[in-house]
Amino acid sequence: MEKWTSADKIEILKGIEVFREAKSETLDTLADCFSVRQYKKNEHIFKDKDECSSLYLVKSGLVSLYKMSSQGEKKVIFILGKGKMINEVVLQGLPSSISCDAFEPSEILCWNKDKFLHIMSQDFNLTKGVLRSLSLKTRRLYRQLKNTSNSVRADKRIAAKLWKLSGDYGVACEKGICIDMDLSITYLADMLGSQRETVSRQIKILKEHGLVGIEDKKFIVYDREKLASYFKEP
Structure with a gap:
């Protein structure tokens, strides 16, 4: 991992949409408590039904979120790139409901989910950023449902x-x-x-x-x- 100063970490976070409106003290706290993990292509970040204690965000590379059908067929739901939050749903405190692997070599920012929730409780702008990220995924799912309909050629x-x-x-x-x-x-x-x-x-x-x-x-x-x-x- 690169040797980053606190200022370097804060600059990284400032460039990410979900943190854009967060208070400066929030960025300081977030910068102090994230770690970075590197994943090779096709390496799993987490699997469906895993107990996941970390919140993940893509620093570089691409990751895919997917489900396996009962027939063992893979259905990719999203491909997420730089600056995208991967598993906001982990904040609900339930096991993962989807699998995630690295579509290409990737660096992932990681926070303890309970720590992240506490930070959210101190800054509503951060909470709004997370909600926007979730809302964007929901809208994309709506479009996908339309486009995967059997009525569409x-x-x-x-x-x-x-x-x-x-x-x-x-x-x-x-x-x-x-x-x-x-x-x-x-x-x-x-x-x-x-x-x-x-x-x-x-x-x-x-x-x-x-x-x-x-x-x-x-x-x-x-x-x-x-x-x-x-x-x-x-």
Whole structure:
């Protein structure tokens, strides 16, 4: 782990949305009591039904939250990047209801959940930040429920997912927006709860429409507005 001064730690926290409105003394306290853990790609941070005593936040890298079906199929719920809180629900004091692993090598900030709750009780702005983080996840879940409905064509579901990922993790490139993550068709299928073969066929359709491409194992969205129009059209 890097050797950070208290000032370094506070600057790290200031750059994270959930702490942006917290009082300066709150940041001082939070900076004094977090630890940093490093995870390799595919390494578990916690598993479904684990008794989890820590609150986690992504400092760098990407992590995935997922559930396993009764048939043993993986369904990815979220991929979370830098600055995102991972498991706010741990503050409820119940076992974890989801699994989390590192989508790529990641550094995670960790707080004891009881200590964090106490700090929240002293600063309502911090509490609002945590509530906003939870609310954002809830809204994303609502959209996912809509987009994973059987009434929505598979190609449109995939188009909507790639559009969202290009907004969250996209970087400008010569041909459009490159989704800057190691996203395989298999993992995309896990995110959609679909079979790999189905997703592969639908990706081919999107390619034929000139909406997306794959280069150097990266998805490229050629025009986000056209992709949005595609999955929104009746």
